[in-house]
Amino acid sequence: MALSLFTKTKKAIVERAQDDYVTKMRLKYKPYYHAMESQQGTHVRLQGRDMVMLSSNDYLGLSFHPKVIEACGTAAKTWGTSTTGARISNGSRAYHVALEEKLATFLGREACHVSVAGYVACCSAVATFAQKGDMILADKNIHSCLWDGVRLSMAGVERFSHNNPEDLRQILKSIPHATPKMLLLEGVYSMEGHVCRLPELAQLGEEAGCFTVVDDAHGFGVLGRQGRGTVDHFKLNDQVDLICGSLSKSLASTGGYVAGSRDLVEYLRTNSKQTLFSAAISPSMAATASASLDVMQSEPQHLDRLWKNTKRYREMLKGLGLDTWGSETPAVPIVLGSKELVYRFWNALLEKGVFTVMSIAPAVPPGKDLIRTAVSALHSEEDFEKISTAMAYAVKQM
Ligand SMILES: Cc1ncc(COP(=O)(O)O)c(C=O)c1O
Numbered sequence: 001m002a003l004s005l006f007t008k009t010k011k012a013i014v015e016r017a018q019d020d021y022v023t024k025m026r027l028k029y030k031p032y033y034h035a036m037e038s039q040q041g042t043h044v045r046l047q048g049r050d051m052v053m054l055s056s057n058d059y060l061g062l063s064f065h066p067k068v069i070e071a072c073g074t075a076a077k078t079w080g081t082s083t084t085g086a087r088i089s090n091g092s093r094a095y096h097v098a099l100e101e102k103l104a105t106f107l108g109r110e111a112c113h114v115s116v117a118g119y120v121a122c123c124s125a126v127a128t129f130a131q132k133g134d135m136i137l138a139d140k141n142i143h144s145c146l147w148d149g150v151r152l153s154m155a156g157v158e159r160f161s162h163n164n165p166e167d168l169r170q171i172l173k174s175i176p177h178a179t180p181k182m183l184l185l186e187g188v189y190s191m192e193g194h195v196c197r198l199p200e201l202a203q204l205g206e207e208a209g210c211f212t213v214v215d216d217a218h219g220f221g222v223l224g225r226q227g228r229g230t231v232d233h234f235k236l237n238d239q240v241d242l243i244c245g246s247l248s249k250s251l252a253s254t255g256g257y258v259a260g261s262r263d264l265v266e267y268l269r270t271n272s273k274q275t276l277f278s279a280a281i282s283p284s285m286a287a288t289a290s291a292s293l294d295v296m297q298s299e300p301q302h303l304d305r306l307w308k309n310t311k312r313y314r315e316m317l318k319g320l321g322l323d324t325w326g327s328e329t330p331a332v333p334i335v336l337g338s339k340e341l342v343y344r345f346w347n348a349l350l351e352k353g354v355f356t357v358m359s360i361a362p363a364v365p366p367g368k369d370l371i372r373t374a375v376s377a378l379h380s381e382e383d384f385e386k387i388s389t390a391m392a393y394a395v396k397q398m
Pocket of ligand 1: 117118120143145186190215218245246247254255256
């Protein structure tokens, strides 16, 4: 009797978490969750060493832009740190509406809704509109937030080969025309750096009556006029029903958005659980995104520089014989094909002061284990010299 007072029943879920092999490996090799001690632009300090950051999504380099920093600070002084509430109840403010109107105009859409994270926004763009009985046609390589949206929606799903209109065409043939359909794409694929074959895919979607959703987290700020994104790049606004994306990449903030017709955005505001039951984006993050959007339109040099840097970087990698998976954008993978090679390469770069991120299966398809790198407009001549030396060294270690 006394014993039972002190013997705790083992909890299966706690045990499972404690036994998790992937977590154990992560803690042993420490490839992720590096807490940098400081940052200035593309330079971070890690364990007392100066490193060039080559894997952020700060494509335009606006996270250290003086006007953006000032807007961020001023917003906190004016509005406080948080609304501490959801938009539907006590959390809506004039600056949210202003940011949404500005984003909608920039994207050539009637309306826009902003959420606390790109993950939340993109997930809601799928989960709110698709429902049981519908069929979602999804590119195999879409981001995890979209897959979560698919699961939450309870709709059926058919995956087509990555960026492959012919495969989509074949799959569409087997779906009854009357079934409500959603076509799910990324504008720029985040791991591969591929630009979506939107003209062909969206056209097929139109013919089959698909509701087309494009997650343009990595196309926004990078493609299109002044960085309006992939849909603008292809001038296909009328064939895409919703554009969703992130504020945490080119806009140097934190948050996400869904943009579309007024009817669709109002439907989302009524029906999206992610919107109804989640707090509003903070004043500072809204002001940061808004100021970045202004800078994107008034200072074209950042976009020019991003593309110059991207071209230069890709040529450097090509010269070293590295496989960049045909990336066409500033998101440039270095495909090495096995987690052992990826770990060695990543470590060699780290040794030479260049910080990158490893992506291994199942985050990428089997055999495509890679180092994810991304170029920023802020990378300087000096940064590239350091990157070039580090890459040459890493190649020699293979
Ligand atoms: C394609 C894509 N969609 C959505 C997201 C989520 O954006 P956030 O980081 O703002 O939550 C990401 C972020 O990695 C992404 O790559």
